[in-house]
Amino acid sequence: MKKLTHASLDLNFHPVVPWPRSLPVVTWNGLVVAGFDRASHEDAPLFEITQNRCEERALSLAESLHECHPDLGLVELGRLYVCLQRTNLFDESWSQLCALKKIRDSESHRRILERLIQTPLTFQSWANEKRVGFRDISILNSLPRLEEYAPIFLKIPDLQLSKSEGVRALELACELRLMGHSFKEIFCDQRWISHLERLRFPKTTKYDETMAATIQKLPWPRQLTSRWARHGDQGTIEVRFQIESMEAFEQTLHGLQKVSETLRKNSPWSN
């Protein structure tokens, strides 16, 4: 095992998971690829990949990075993408790294990575913790000036949202801002996602509210609960009842007949 002398930290992409203390700093042709936090200590043990052929050939830079960091999130990948661009090894390494990571090396993905690492650090930590994918944060490519959306990026980690809630909130809030809504309109203290959906889908919300109110006024039998429910593009009446006797069953059917007559006279579904 060699001792570290002059290794380059150009590729320090600040991995989230610390490199185990029991392992040496790993370099590839003088570039540190793992153990960045200890690379400044001259006495740190060093493992130089290119001088230690594992198989018939030495590992490439991309392979070395992949071996040392098999499970990178998009934020780490974004930082690594920028670091690699500072070297003259980008062209040969990036595509290979993408292939090893089983991600597509497209212009669109590159742009998402560049933009993700420009977001506030708290958002980056959230994205990393939730293991977001490219599709989850595609909205970033639609934002003309990323810094103007900072309040949204700061709000999401603050609210302890799940991954799907956070992704949904991010897209809705950014779209609303793009549509000209102010942050004052976009933010609210409680039930943020419902609030965003109401703003983003005002006609559907209004229709659902009208239908819910109409449905509530119908003469439903007492042993039955009903509500207006939305399932994607369909709004429906959901009815639930429990029957404990034949008599109760017939009573319920009789009650439903009254509802049916009311609906026939004044259908809420007519245009």
Add this chain to the structure above:
Amino acid sequence: MVQLISRFEKVMVSPELQGTPLGQRVEWLFPKEVISWQLPQLKSSAQLGELSADQYSKSKRTLCILPFPGNFFKRCPGFKKGLACCNYYVLNLGLQCPMDCSYCYLQSYHNTPTTTLYSNIDSAIDELHTMFNENPLSQLRIGTGETMDSLALDSISLHNARLMEFFFDHPKWYLEFKTKTNYVDHLLDLPHRRNVIFSWSLNPQEVIDHEEHLTASLQERLNSARLCADRGFPVAFYLDPLIWHENWKDHYRQLIEQVTTTFEPHEVVQLAMGALRIQPEQRHLMRERFGMESYVTSSELLPCVTGKLRYDSHLRKELYHFVLSEFKARCSGWTISLCMETIQAWKQNYHEMPARIPELRPFFQPSQPAHR
């Protein structure tokens, strides 16, 4: 309408086409400096990622002409569980479109950085011959406007004249050109047996201006349709996609007025409508390319049973009901079907499946072609 082919900044042609009539035509149509007799080195489809907004826009200005090694003939994507299918077949003679509609479904899967035009029309016609020989009694409707506009690039390829020859000899089969252009002049004098349908996607001029970039105006489309009808060609209209916007009723009413004052019901072999729907994944590219000012990106689209995003079913019903009643109010002879709609939507709007509606039955009754 703008000259679409003049928008190509680069034309790459397969070297084997040099000296052929198509190759010569390319040389005649395009300045020498934009033509390259070399094909681009494209990644395999497994390596290709989705195109970025810039790459997608650029693909509309880069033309690639080459032979297609696969099958041209396919069943329409409307043949899917959950949708009412009108037995339509497609012949794909290229991929991508030089026009730029904000809602175009090609944005959901086109991942080639060029507009592609297939050169080997003979192979496509051979396929048609084989299909016909396998099913000589079948009555098929075949359209060429699924993955490209049927007429937008025909001034380069002249494929449609060749197709019309085949359909002249096979009068039981119908060929449909679907377009948003007014490029019909070169086909008007060709012989036909009333089995070549010229069809237009129609929208109010307000929607065309806002969402259907580089396409022919409504008036240009209707004028072209009139020319075709006057030459005895059947014409068809698709009010598809119907797009909700402020004053939509006024705009669609004006459109219907224009259609019904220009055509009699018997002149229009098919009139169909379909409300806006998109694949969920295409919303990102649409938003990047057209912003949120578009009537489409800013609309309220919700997931439906088939996985697409659509308007709320109640709003769709309102759109369909309005269009249907406006046509019927002008003349009861107008018959309108739904395009790419769910079984539920048919039942909501027509209270029946299309195969049970006498005037729509011819389009929706099952045909018996060989399945490929």
